[in-house]
Amino acid sequence: MIFRKGNKLNSIIPILCPQCHKGKFLEKAPYDFSEFTKVRSYCASCGLKYSLEPSFYFGSMFVSYALGVALMVGVIAVSYWATGTFSFQNTFIAICIVLTLMGPYINALSKIIWANIFFSYREDSIKK
Numbered sequence: 111m112i113f114r115k116g117n118k119l120n121s122i123i124p125i126l127c128p129q130c131h132k133g134k135f136l137e138k139a140p141y142d143f144s145e146f147t148k149v150r151s152y153c154a155s156c157g158l159k160y161s162l163e164p165s166f167y168f169g170s171m172f173v174s175y176a177l178g179v180a181l182m183v184g185v186i187a188v189s190y191w192a193t194g195t196f197s198f199q200n201t202f203i204a205i206c207i208v209l210t211l212m213g214p215y216i217n218a219l220s221k222i223i224w225a226n227i228f229f230s231y232r233e234d235s236i237k238k
């Protein structure tokens with residue numbers, strides 16, 4: 111763990127269970143397109159049921175939108191910093207490329223962030 115025990119970033123960055131920070135959250139890696147960012151039903155380590163209700167991860171699209179906008183602003187800033195000028199066409203192309211390449215990871219991140227809004231770290235969860 112990089113961050114202090116219980117910090118949500120220990121779940122978000124490696125995409126692990128929001129309750130125990132040990133079990134896998136996704137069925138496959140984000141860039142494995144066979145099961146595109148499919149969330150597991152339960153945590154193998156602590157038994158947490160990942161979905162509170164049907165279509166639970168539908169709400170993660172709001173997080174995905176925020177991450178996409180933040181990434182867009184980042185690309186604009188880097189583009190301006192690297193070239194010293196602003197070209198709408200080049201910036202637009204750069205944003206399209208970055209969002210396409212980062213898409214699966216943004217999708218996975220948005221789901222784990224959404225899960226971390228509803229589930230918290232429990233130190234005793236692994237002892238069940």
Ligand SMILES: [Zn+2]
Nearest residue numbers: 127130153156
């Ligand atoms: Zn767990």
